[in-house]
Amino acid sequence: MPRPVRVLPAPGTFTLDRNTTVSGDTAAGEWLRRHVGAATGLPLAEAEHGDVRFRIAPEKIAVPEGYRIEITERGVRAEAHDESGAHYAAQTLRQLLGADAWRDSPVRRGPWPLPCGEIEDHPRFSWRGCHLDLARHFMPKREVLRFVELLAAHKLNVLHLHLTDDQGWRVEVPGLPRLTEIGAWRKGSQLGAGPHAGYVDRPHGGYYTESDLTEIVAHAAEHRITVVPEIDVPGHCQAAIASYPELGNDPRRKLEVWTGWGVSEHVLNAEESTVEFFRRVFDHVMSVFPSPVICVGGDEVPPHEWERDPRSVRRSEALGLSEPARLHGWFLRRIIDHLHTNGRRALSWDEALDSGERPPTGCIVASWRDEAAGLRAADAGYDTVMCPEQRVYLDHRQSDDPDEPVPVGFVRTLEDVYAYEPVPAESPSSVFQHVLGTQAQVWTEHLDSPSRVDYAAFPRLCAFAEVAWSRSAVRDFSRFRARLESEHLDRLTAFGVEFRPLEGPMPWQKRPGVPGDPR
Template sequence: MSAPVTALDSVVPRPAHIRARSGVFTLREETTLSGEPRTVGWFRDTVGRATGLPLREAAEGDIVFRLAPERVPHREGYRMEISAAGIEVLAHDPAGAHHAAQTVRQLLGPPAWRRSPVGAGPWRIPCGEIADAPRFPWRGCHLDLARHFLPKREILRFVELLSAHKLNVLHLHLTDDQGWRIEVPGLPRLTEVGAWRKGSQLGAGPRAGHLSRPHGGYYTTADLLEIVSYAAEHHVTVVPEVDVPGHCQAALASYPWLGTDPDRQLDVWTSWGVSEHVLNAEETTVDFFKRVFDHVLATFPGEVICVGGDEVPTTEWENSRRCVTRSRALGLSAPARLHGWFLRRMIDHLHGRGRRALGWDEILDAGEEPPAGSIVASWRGEDGGVRAATAGYDTVMCPEQAVYLDHRQSDDPREPVPVGFLSTLEDVYSYEPVPRGVPAENAHRVLGTQAQVWTEHLDTPSRVDYAAFPRLCALAEVAWSEPARREFARFHQRLSRYHLPRLEAFGVEFRPLGGPHPWQTRPDVPGNPR
């Protein structure tokens, strides 16, 4: 039997090296900080607010965050020495210093996760040393805002939770058949029309119902700039997604001339699934979405922009005389190849402006090879990632069988709206992001992994919390820690004894390990498990 989990070993995700020592360091009224300015500022504001301590800055603080890349060679890595006299952190870069500060916050216990003091302490941290660095550079979570809109405050809160678990990518799904969530100057109907639908499908499967309650919302440019800035303060990169040339019914409802039949007036879709309606391939439509992506580029400074490219029905192209003629004029062998042609135009546009395109793994099957530098998100299993890495493309592993957090968490009949594959906490924790089929010399092409939080059946922030946590804690450890450091039994101990109380203090409405609370069930809403 393994040794009991100690407080120093309670950190999630688990550090690479931990060595406990006797004694404790105590935060006091006179404790001071120094070092990397952003980290010091975050620690003073966040931990100071929770503890009520001033945590003033000094030339040589009791807690110091130093940048020392020559001594900490790995990006985002850090080394920490905790003694009774203080804490010294050496970090490769500001991100590493911030990760170290998050570790200190965890070691302070659940009260340090609150927004205001609930007691006077004492604020003790066990002595020891920690050396840590991430396994993968891409440690992400995808959040679908198109199916159910989330207020901006909830996205900022979600950023804090990602950062607390050392996840560093927030992939925002901003457009789909059921809603358009990003303001684009000069194209007002995208939000006047496309951001709102008349109702929503309720549940899944043959017994699904309908909720006749209008739903919608969108983010202004200022909102998105604030989200990006806030995420950067927490060392999280925001990857925006505008999905083309399918999943576009909200855009088609706004501007019908973008579709294969310009005289057809569609509504923003109120059902889940894949709409058959797609973009046409006229140059005016290409120019329209170049304009959209130019605004995305101006709003989101990160290197990667997602173009979607998934689940594109070809029936409309094949049955439209206009699109058949267009495909022939372009020299394509079949109208279905308009899929790859359109994606290439968007990707070339992004790459020409110094960015990199991310697309779902259908971009490998769209009729044209993705341009060099494209990143493939492997969601239909692992085959897309294997093919991409073998062919020399970078890939992010996000197979629905393993890391889709909207899928049901157990076979318990009380699970709310049970859909998709069974994906338990242990299933997520057991996932290995580098598929066996990837040649060893191409393993570096696997940038990492990300969880997917689709929101067809997650219609409130509470439902998002329930679906994401604690499974996102498990995924964070998969993305951060080497396989040899991972053991589910010990993770379960750390989670139940130490980490869930932290989430509870923060206000996360997570799923209890033993099953949902009565108020988290949805007995009136049918599911459709696979």
């Protein structure tokens, strides 16, 4: 899982044992030795001509990230287009070894058989992402590393980290200490959603040091995942303004890091000093994250402060803008140009299309409000990532049962997620060529612990991974569910994932009395 392009079973097995050796010109052998070796207790020693061989062979495997595995009674041969393909071949072998191969230490001596046959596989989309919101609820570094491994196990290759918002700033920036001394902490948190939401009077916060983020990036690279960081501007910035009031539109007003959910009306001012402040932030982000893509946010930017603030009105006039609301696009353009000048590509949410200034050529548009926004972006020549909230927001409720914890958003069942088609069949070819792929979203307003993230994400993220990897012609929900129930949930259990059972939440996964806001 996700389902390969072609599987050709054959009789017999090849069994891994203490004498099994591994060889090849890729990092996949070392990954197999470290992770599968730890689970099985087998040394999987390196040898010149191993029983399990990995080889990079783009002349044979034409599609990027593709691979081919042949398992016979004599051994395993895995050929791949590139290092990513070799890694996915190793992930596939771990799945074939059974659930206990997903553990950190051995729970049995073996045997460890692999079924004979051939597997040919490659992805449909180059961007197979998952967004994780660390701003609303901080997750310890060890949990982010674990989440990376779960994405890789499902052949997802982009981790989009939402690192700043009104409710918290999670990135240590040299020379700007108040961003984490003040912006990383809030006094409490809204509990639930809707008009009857409550409040938890308990401080919350945390942030990642430069070393933490470097470790996350390195761990992700080992698992063939690109980490795309997001610093959200010019809205969703209350934590930054609370840290440095001069960034806001009324520096005399002392804001606090927001304890509620939703969209704060407090946005950045449009002074050159504020642009320069965030250039400095993005320079640091670029030094830590080697990703070719950096997200600038750009979503949900209310113009009310600019419209009421005489300084902002004068600033918009001086810039030749028809109205203060267009400061949104002006600010985004300044940051995006800075990223592009430094050899990176900006990713913005789809509001950038309506911000008053078209995004520069080369900007990627993440279509979250609906699929139409992504189609509009693609039609205008922008590469796009499809991530509509109506289809792939995994924090939304999984059923309309009253026991569903914190019932927010749309009902999106496992089958709903599996049925998602990122590129509508009627789309013209010009749209197809600009859709880089798709991304699931995990927002954490109502996911206040790693176990709650597990519950919301799995097993729906398994379904999404198959949407992103496998072509729609080979997808069949009844067969997917059978594979899930017969084998894959056991793998998740062995890995320690606190997923939502298919029949509904366990008693300890419910949140009685916490109000929601269903749509």
